[in-house]
Amino acid sequence: MGIRSRFITALLAVTTAVQGQVLLADSTFTIARQTWIVALPFEVSVDSASVLTFDAPTYTMKNRMAVQFYTGLRAGVDSLNRSGFDIQLVLAEHVEASNTYRLESNDFLVSYSPEVFMAHLDRQALCKGGECKIIGPFRGDASETLATLSTGIPVINPVSRKVDVTAKPYLIAAASHRTAEITRLAERAVAAQKMAPKSRTVLLMDGTSNDAAFLEAYAAAGGNTADIIQKNYQGSATLDASASAGVFTRIISLSDKVLVTARILNQLRPFEAAKTEFWTLGNVLSSSALDAQLLMRQPLVWSQVERLDYIQFRRLDALLFKAAQTTPGRWEWLGLDMAWFAAYMNEFVPNAFEGPRRIYLWKHLEGGGYYNQSALIYRYDRKNGVQAQWTPSVDYAAELDVQESSEEAPIEGIPHDQPIEERIP
Secondary structure, eight states: OOOOSOEEOOOOOOOSSOTTOOBOBTTTOOOOSSEEEEEEOOOEEEOGGGTTSSSOOOEEEOOHHHHHHHHHHHHHHHHHHHTTOOOEEEEEEEETTTTEEEEEETTEEEEEOHHHHHHHHHTSHHHHTTOEEEEOOSSHHHHHHHHHHOSSOOEEEOSOSOOOOTTOTTEEEEEEOTTHHHHHHHHHHHHHHHHOTTSEEEEEEOSSHHHHHHHHHHHHTTOOGGGEEEEEOOTTOOOOGGGGTTSOEEEEEOOOOHHHHHHHHHHTTTSOGGGEEEEEEGGGTTOTTSOHHHHTSSOEEEEESBOSGGGGOHHHHHHHHHHHTSOOOHHHHHHHHHHHHHHHOBTTBOOOEEOSSBEEOEEEOTTSOEEEOOOEEEEEETTTEEEESEEOSSOGGGOOOOOGGGTTOEEOOOOSSOOOEEOOO
Protein backbone atom coordinates (compact mmCIF):
# COMPACT_ATOMS: atom_id res chain seq x y z
CA MET A 1 0.00 0.00 0.00
CA GLY A 2 1.54 3.27 -1.09
CA ILE A 3 2.08 5.88 1.54
CA ARG A 4 0.78 9.28 0.47
CA SER A 5 2.92 12.31 1.05
CA ARG A 6 0.25 14.51 2.64
CA PHE A 7 -1.02 14.16 6.19
CA ILE A 8 -3.99 16.29 7.24
CA THR A 9 -5.20 17.01 10.73
CA ALA A 10 -8.84 16.08 10.38
CA LEU A 11 -10.20 15.93 13.91
CA LEU A 12 -12.40 12.96 14.76
CA ALA A 13 -13.79 12.20 18.20
CA VAL A 14 -11.81 10.12 20.67
CA THR A 15 -13.53 9.76 24.04
CA THR A 16 -11.70 10.97 27.13
CA ALA A 17 -11.88 7.68 29.03
CA VAL A 18 -11.94 5.53 25.88
CA GLN A 19 -14.79 3.46 27.29
CA GLY A 20 -16.64 0.86 25.27
CA GLN A 21 -13.91 0.47 22.64
CA VAL A 22 -14.40 -2.79 20.76
CA LEU A 23 -11.56 -5.19 21.54
CA LEU A 24 -10.09 -7.71 19.15
CA ALA A 25 -12.87 -10.26 18.74
CA ASP A 26 -11.70 -13.86 18.38
CA SER A 27 -14.90 -15.05 16.72
CA THR A 28 -15.55 -12.32 14.15
CA PHE A 29 -12.10 -10.87 13.55
CA THR A 30 -11.47 -10.02 9.88
CA ILE A 31 -8.35 -8.06 8.99
CA ALA A 32 -8.89 -5.19 6.57
CA ARG A 33 -6.25 -3.46 4.47
CA GLN A 34 -3.65 -1.84 6.75
CA THR A 35 -4.70 -3.31 10.08
CA TRP A 36 -2.76 -2.32 13.16
CA ILE A 37 -3.13 -4.53 16.21
CA VAL A 38 -2.62 -2.27 19.22
CA ALA A 39 -1.51 -4.48 22.13
CA LEU A 40 -1.06 -2.26 25.19
CA PRO A 41 -1.47 -2.70 28.97
CA PHE A 42 -4.88 -1.02 29.06
CA GLU A 43 -5.94 -2.67 32.36
CA VAL A 44 -9.43 -3.34 31.07
CA SER A 45 -12.25 -3.88 33.54
CA VAL A 46 -16.01 -4.17 33.19
CA ASP A 47 -17.89 -1.02 34.13
CA SER A 48 -19.77 -1.84 37.35
CA ALA A 49 -22.87 -0.02 36.07
CA SER A 50 -23.23 -2.53 33.23
CA VAL A 51 -22.96 -5.65 35.41
CA LEU A 52 -26.63 -5.56 36.45
CA THR A 53 -27.99 -5.22 32.92
CA PHE A 54 -28.59 -7.72 30.13
CA ASP A 55 -26.74 -5.54 27.64
CA ALA A 56 -23.24 -6.24 26.42
CA PRO A 57 -20.70 -5.12 29.05
CA THR A 58 -19.02 -1.75 28.83
CA TYR A 59 -15.26 -1.83 29.28
CA THR A 60 -13.16 0.81 30.96
CA MET A 61 -9.41 1.22 30.45
CA LYS A 62 -7.59 2.26 33.61
CA ASN A 63 -3.92 2.46 32.64
CA ARG A 64 -3.39 6.17 32.08
CA MET A 65 -0.21 5.90 30.02
CA ALA A 66 -1.72 3.31 27.68
CA VAL A 67 -4.92 5.32 27.27
CA GLN A 68 -3.04 8.55 26.58
CA PHE A 69 -0.76 6.84 24.06
CA TYR A 70 -3.76 5.29 22.34
CA THR A 71 -5.57 8.64 22.29
CA GLY A 72 -2.67 10.22 20.37
CA LEU A 73 -2.35 7.18 18.11
CA ARG A 74 -6.07 7.21 17.37
CA ALA A 75 -6.05 10.94 16.64
CA GLY A 76 -3.26 10.41 14.13
CA VAL A 77 -4.98 7.45 12.46
CA ASP A 78 -8.29 9.32 12.21
CA SER A 79 -6.44 12.17 10.51
CA LEU A 80 -4.71 9.78 8.11
CA ASN A 81 -7.96 8.05 7.23
CA ARG A 82 -9.58 11.39 6.47
CA SER A 83 -6.75 12.02 4.01
CA GLY A 84 -7.38 8.78 2.14
CA PHE A 85 -5.66 6.04 4.09
CA ASP A 86 -7.50 2.84 5.01
CA ILE A 87 -6.19 1.98 8.47
CA GLN A 88 -8.17 -0.07 10.96
CA LEU A 89 -7.20 -0.25 14.62
CA VAL A 90 -8.05 -3.34 16.62
CA LEU A 91 -7.23 -3.60 20.28
CA ALA A 92 -5.84 -6.36 22.44
CA GLU A 93 -4.99 -5.93 26.08
CA HIS A 94 -1.52 -7.01 27.20
CA VAL A 95 -1.63 -8.22 30.79
CA GLU A 96 1.91 -7.49 31.92
CA ALA A 97 1.85 -9.56 35.12
CA SER A 98 1.21 -12.81 33.26
CA ASN A 99 2.44 -11.80 29.78
CA THR A 100 -0.88 -12.81 28.25
CA TYR A 101 -3.30 -11.13 25.87
CA ARG A 102 -7.00 -10.63 26.43
CA LEU A 103 -9.37 -10.67 23.48
CA GLU A 104 -13.11 -10.21 23.40
CA SER A 105 -15.09 -13.30 22.47
CA ASN A 106 -18.89 -13.32 22.66
CA ASP A 107 -18.90 -10.31 25.01
CA PHE A 108 -16.36 -11.87 27.35
CA LEU A 109 -12.65 -11.22 27.73
CA VAL A 110 -10.63 -14.37 27.18
CA SER A 111 -6.91 -14.71 27.92
CA TYR A 112 -4.48 -16.14 25.39
CA SER A 113 -0.82 -16.99 25.63
CA PRO A 114 1.60 -15.22 23.27
CA GLU A 115 1.82 -18.44 21.21
CA VAL A 116 -1.96 -18.66 20.67
CA PHE A 117 -2.25 -14.92 20.09
CA MET A 118 0.37 -14.92 17.33
CA ALA A 119 -0.96 -18.14 15.80
CA HIS A 120 -4.37 -16.50 15.47
CA LEU A 121 -2.91 -13.46 13.72
CA ASP A 122 -0.71 -15.57 11.45
CA ARG A 123 -3.81 -17.33 10.11
CA GLN A 124 -5.16 -14.08 8.69
CA ALA A 125 -4.59 -13.79 4.94
CA LEU A 126 -3.72 -10.08 4.90
CA CYS A 127 -1.16 -10.53 7.66
CA LYS A 128 0.64 -12.95 5.38
CA GLY A 129 0.61 -10.26 2.70
CA GLY A 130 2.32 -7.69 4.87
CA GLU A 131 -0.73 -5.53 5.60
CA CYS A 132 -0.61 -6.00 9.39
CA LYS A 133 1.50 -4.47 12.12
CA ILE A 134 1.53 -5.00 15.87
CA ILE A 135 2.09 -1.83 17.89
CA GLY A 136 3.10 -2.81 21.39
CA PRO A 137 3.43 -4.09 23.97
CA PHE A 138 5.19 -1.47 26.09
CA ARG A 139 7.54 -3.97 27.74
CA GLY A 140 10.61 -4.89 25.75
CA ASP A 141 10.71 -8.57 26.75
CA ALA A 142 7.06 -9.04 25.78
CA SER A 143 7.72 -7.56 22.33
CA GLU A 144 10.73 -9.85 21.97
CA THR A 145 8.54 -12.88 22.66
CA LEU A 146 5.98 -11.88 20.03
CA ALA A 147 8.69 -11.16 17.46
CA THR A 148 10.28 -14.55 18.08
CA LEU A 149 6.92 -16.20 17.37
CA SER A 150 6.12 -14.06 14.33
CA THR A 151 6.34 -15.58 10.88
CA GLY A 152 6.03 -12.27 9.07
CA ILE A 153 4.11 -9.70 11.10
CA PRO A 154 6.24 -6.72 12.20
CA VAL A 155 6.21 -6.05 15.95
CA ILE A 156 6.87 -2.39 16.82
CA ASN A 157 7.80 -1.68 20.41
CA PRO A 158 6.91 2.02 20.87
CA VAL A 159 8.53 3.01 24.17
CA SER A 160 11.04 0.58 25.71
CA ARG A 161 14.71 1.52 25.36
CA LYS A 162 15.91 -1.96 26.32
CA VAL A 163 14.82 -4.18 23.46
CA ASP A 164 17.03 -6.96 22.13
CA VAL A 165 16.46 -7.27 18.37
CA THR A 166 19.16 -9.96 17.89
CA ALA A 167 17.89 -12.87 15.75
CA LYS A 168 14.41 -11.31 15.66
CA PRO A 169 14.00 -10.02 12.08
CA TYR A 170 10.44 -8.78 12.61
CA LEU A 171 11.19 -6.71 15.72
CA ILE A 172 11.42 -2.93 15.51
CA ALA A 173 12.49 -0.95 18.58
CA ALA A 174 11.08 2.52 17.89
CA ALA A 175 12.31 4.26 21.04
CA SER A 176 15.95 5.28 20.85
CA HIS A 177 18.45 2.76 22.17
CA ARG A 178 19.53 3.40 25.76
CA THR A 179 23.05 4.45 24.66
CA ALA A 180 21.92 6.74 21.83
CA GLU A 181 22.60 10.00 23.72
CA ILE A 182 26.09 8.82 24.70
CA THR A 183 26.91 7.87 21.13
CA ARG A 184 25.79 11.25 19.80
CA LEU A 185 27.82 13.12 22.43
CA ALA A 186 30.88 11.07 21.51
CA GLU A 187 30.45 11.82 17.80
CA ARG A 188 30.03 15.49 18.61
CA ALA A 189 33.14 15.45 20.80
CA VAL A 190 35.23 13.95 17.97
CA ALA A 191 34.11 16.71 15.59
CA ALA A 192 34.73 19.42 18.19
CA GLN A 193 38.21 18.12 19.00
CA LYS A 194 39.16 18.02 15.32
CA MET A 195 37.95 21.58 14.82
CA ALA A 196 39.94 22.80 17.85
CA PRO A 197 42.98 20.49 18.24
CA LYS A 198 44.45 22.55 21.10
CA SER A 199 41.28 22.26 23.21
CA ARG A 200 40.92 19.81 26.09
CA THR A 201 38.27 17.09 26.46
CA VAL A 202 37.88 15.85 30.04
CA LEU A 203 35.73 12.77 30.63
CA LEU A 204 34.61 12.37 34.24
CA MET A 205 34.68 8.61 34.82
CA ASP A 206 32.04 7.47 37.31
CA GLY A 207 32.70 3.75 37.03
CA THR A 208 29.51 2.89 35.12
CA SER A 209 29.07 1.28 31.72
CA ASN A 210 28.48 4.75 30.26
CA ASP A 211 32.23 5.42 30.35
CA ALA A 212 33.04 2.44 28.14
CA ALA A 213 30.12 3.22 25.80
CA PHE A 214 31.42 6.75 25.27
CA LEU A 215 35.00 5.66 24.59
CA GLU A 216 33.84 2.96 22.19
CA ALA A 217 31.62 5.42 20.29
CA TYR A 218 34.42 8.01 20.27
CA ALA A 219 36.80 5.55 18.60
CA ALA A 220 34.12 4.35 16.18
CA ALA A 221 33.58 7.97 15.08
CA GLY A 222 37.24 8.29 14.14
CA GLY A 223 38.52 9.89 17.31
CA ASN A 224 41.70 9.02 19.20
CA THR A 225 40.80 8.14 22.78
CA ALA A 226 44.29 9.19 23.81
CA ASP A 227 43.14 12.78 23.25
CA ILE A 228 40.63 12.40 26.10
CA ILE A 229 41.70 13.22 29.64
CA GLN A 230 40.03 10.44 31.62
CA LYS A 231 39.54 11.61 35.19
CA ASN A 232 38.28 9.35 37.95
CA TYR A 233 35.28 11.14 39.43
CA GLN A 234 34.05 8.65 41.99
CA GLY A 235 33.60 9.30 45.66
CA SER A 236 34.88 12.72 46.82
CA ALA A 237 36.86 13.58 43.68
CA THR A 238 37.24 17.27 42.78
CA LEU A 239 38.00 19.30 39.66
CA ASP A 240 41.19 21.35 39.27
CA ALA A 241 40.63 24.60 37.38
CA SER A 242 44.32 25.48 37.17
CA ALA A 243 45.03 22.83 34.53
CA SER A 244 42.46 24.42 32.21
CA ALA A 245 43.58 28.04 32.63
CA GLY A 246 43.56 29.77 29.26
CA VAL A 247 42.63 26.57 27.38
CA PHE A 248 39.18 25.85 25.97
CA THR A 249 37.91 22.85 27.94
CA ARG A 250 34.85 20.66 27.57
CA ILE A 251 33.92 18.80 30.77
CA ILE A 252 31.86 15.68 29.98
CA SER A 253 29.74 13.93 32.58
CA LEU A 254 27.68 10.87 31.64
CA SER A 255 26.24 10.37 35.10
CA ASP A 256 22.46 10.18 35.36
CA LYS A 257 22.60 11.13 39.05
CA VAL A 258 21.38 14.65 39.75
CA LEU A 259 23.49 15.06 42.91
CA VAL A 260 26.66 14.20 41.00
CA THR A 261 25.76 16.79 38.37
CA ALA A 262 25.06 19.38 41.08
CA ARG A 263 28.49 18.72 42.62
CA ILE A 264 30.18 19.14 39.25
CA LEU A 265 28.43 22.45 38.60
CA ASN A 266 29.50 23.73 42.00
CA GLN A 267 33.13 22.77 41.31
CA LEU A 268 33.06 24.52 37.93
CA ARG A 269 32.83 27.93 39.62
CA PRO A 270 36.63 28.61 39.45
CA PHE A 271 36.72 27.69 35.74
CA GLU A 272 36.72 30.50 33.19
CA ALA A 273 33.14 30.48 31.91
CA ALA A 274 34.04 31.75 28.43
CA LYS A 275 36.48 28.86 27.90
CA THR A 276 34.50 26.03 29.50
CA GLU A 277 31.65 23.89 28.22
CA PHE A 278 29.75 21.40 30.34
CA TRP A 279 28.51 18.36 28.42
CA THR A 280 25.91 16.01 29.91
CA LEU A 281 22.79 13.91 29.34
CA GLY A 282 19.52 15.76 28.92
CA ASN A 283 17.55 13.75 31.47
CA VAL A 284 19.44 15.30 34.42
CA LEU A 285 18.98 18.93 33.37
CA SER A 286 15.26 19.10 34.14
CA SER A 287 15.71 18.43 37.85
CA SER A 288 14.74 21.23 40.23
CA ALA A 289 17.64 20.16 42.46
CA LEU A 290 20.11 21.87 40.13
CA ASP A 291 21.03 25.51 40.74
CA ALA A 292 19.90 27.43 37.65
CA GLN A 293 22.57 30.10 38.06
CA LEU A 294 25.36 27.52 38.16
CA LEU A 295 23.76 25.58 35.32
CA MET A 296 23.67 28.58 33.00
CA ARG A 297 27.00 30.09 34.07
CA GLN A 298 28.94 28.41 31.25
CA PRO A 299 27.77 27.01 27.90
CA LEU A 300 25.94 23.68 28.05
CA VAL A 301 25.90 20.89 25.49
CA TRP A 302 23.54 17.98 26.00
CA SER A 303 21.91 15.12 24.17
CA GLN A 304 18.34 13.86 24.41
CA VAL A 305 16.06 11.61 22.38
CA GLU A 306 12.95 13.79 22.10
CA ARG A 307 12.51 17.14 20.40
CA LEU A 308 12.24 20.36 22.39
CA ASP A 309 10.38 22.31 19.72
CA TYR A 310 7.22 20.19 19.61
CA ILE A 311 5.36 22.70 21.78
CA GLN A 312 5.52 25.17 18.88
CA PHE A 313 3.48 22.88 16.63
CA ARG A 314 0.16 24.53 17.41
CA ARG A 315 -1.95 22.70 14.85
CA LEU A 316 -0.80 19.34 16.13
CA ASP A 317 -1.31 20.48 19.70
CA ALA A 318 -4.88 21.48 18.78
CA LEU A 319 -5.43 18.07 17.19
CA LEU A 320 -4.35 16.30 20.37
CA PHE A 321 -6.19 18.72 22.64
CA LYS A 322 -9.47 17.97 20.87
CA ALA A 323 -8.84 14.24 21.07
CA ALA A 324 -7.80 14.19 24.74
CA GLN A 325 -10.11 17.01 25.90
CA THR A 326 -7.22 18.29 27.99
CA THR A 327 -3.72 19.62 27.53
CA PRO A 328 -1.84 16.82 25.75
CA GLY A 329 1.18 15.36 27.49
CA ARG A 330 4.15 13.29 26.46
CA TRP A 331 2.21 10.06 25.92
CA GLU A 332 -0.35 11.61 23.55
CA TRP A 333 2.49 13.11 21.51
CA LEU A 334 4.29 9.76 21.35
CA GLY A 335 1.09 8.09 20.16
CA LEU A 336 0.62 10.66 17.39
CA ASP A 337 4.26 10.29 16.41
CA MET A 338 3.86 6.50 16.24
CA ALA A 339 0.78 6.75 14.01
CA TRP A 340 2.62 8.74 11.38
CA PHE A 341 5.73 6.60 11.57
CA ALA A 342 3.73 3.35 11.22
CA ALA A 343 1.83 4.75 8.21
CA TYR A 344 5.12 5.75 6.62
CA MET A 345 6.62 2.30 7.14
CA ASN A 346 6.33 0.04 4.11
CA GLU A 347 5.93 -3.64 4.96
CA PHE A 348 8.81 -4.99 7.08
CA VAL A 349 11.53 -2.36 6.71
CA PRO A 350 11.27 0.87 8.73
CA ASN A 351 12.19 4.11 6.98
CA ALA A 352 14.19 7.01 8.32
CA PHE A 353 11.55 9.43 9.55
CA GLU A 354 11.30 12.79 11.27
CA GLY A 355 8.25 12.97 13.50
CA PRO A 356 7.01 15.92 15.54
CA ARG A 357 8.29 14.36 18.78
CA ARG A 358 10.98 11.82 17.84
CA ILE A 359 13.48 11.13 15.07
CA TYR A 360 13.86 7.62 13.65
CA LEU A 361 17.26 6.56 12.30
CA TRP A 362 17.79 2.84 12.11
CA LYS A 363 20.51 0.31 12.68
CA HIS A 364 19.87 -3.18 11.33
CA LEU A 365 21.46 -6.22 12.91
CA GLU A 366 22.21 -8.92 10.35
CA GLY A 367 19.70 -11.72 10.82
CA GLY A 368 17.86 -9.58 13.40
CA GLY A 369 15.60 -6.58 13.65
CA TYR A 370 15.99 -2.82 13.73
CA TYR A 371 16.59 -0.39 16.57
CA ASN A 372 16.41 3.39 16.61
CA GLN A 373 19.82 5.00 17.15
CA SER A 374 18.79 8.65 16.94
CA ALA A 375 19.51 11.31 19.56
CA LEU A 376 19.56 15.09 19.29
CA ILE A 377 22.23 17.57 20.37
CA TYR A 378 21.34 20.93 21.93
CA ARG A 379 23.55 23.76 23.09
CA TYR A 380 22.92 26.69 25.45
CA ASP A 381 24.86 29.88 26.02
CA ARG A 382 23.86 33.23 27.48
CA LYS A 383 24.07 35.08 24.18
CA ASN A 384 22.10 32.75 21.92
CA GLY A 385 19.95 30.76 24.32
CA VAL A 386 19.04 27.17 23.46
CA GLN A 387 20.14 26.14 19.97
CA ALA A 388 19.31 22.87 18.23
CA GLN A 389 22.48 21.45 16.71
CA TRP A 390 20.60 19.77 13.89
CA THR A 391 18.48 20.97 10.97
CA PRO A 392 14.83 19.81 10.80
CA SER A 393 13.73 18.69 7.35
CA VAL A 394 10.07 19.48 8.04
CA ASP A 395 8.80 22.74 9.52
CA TYR A 396 5.85 21.47 11.54
CA ALA A 397 5.57 24.89 13.17
CA ALA A 398 4.73 26.56 9.85
CA GLU A 399 1.08 25.55 10.21
CA LEU A 400 -0.11 28.11 12.76
CA ASP A 401 -3.77 28.53 11.77
CA VAL A 402 -5.83 26.53 14.25
CA GLN A 403 -9.28 27.88 13.37
CA GLU A 404 -12.09 25.36 12.95
CA SER A 405 -12.49 26.37 9.32
CA SER A 406 -8.96 25.18 8.54
CA GLU A 407 -9.39 21.59 9.72
CA GLU A 408 -9.08 20.24 6.19
CA ALA A 409 -5.80 22.09 5.44
CA PRO A 410 -2.89 19.71 4.78
CA ILE A 411 0.37 19.58 6.66
CA GLU A 412 3.49 19.72 4.52
CA GLY A 413 4.62 16.35 3.19
CA ILE A 414 7.43 14.56 4.96
CA PRO A 415 10.49 13.89 2.79
CA HIS A 416 11.62 10.30 2.31
CA ASP A 417 14.87 9.44 4.06
CA GLN A 418 16.12 13.02 4.11
CA PRO A 419 19.29 13.16 6.22
CA ILE A 420 19.58 15.17 9.41
CA GLU A 421 22.43 17.63 9.16
CA GLU A 422 24.75 18.48 12.03
CA ARG A 423 25.76 22.04 12.78
CA ILE A 424 28.97 22.41 14.76
CA PRO A 425 29.37 26.04 15.89
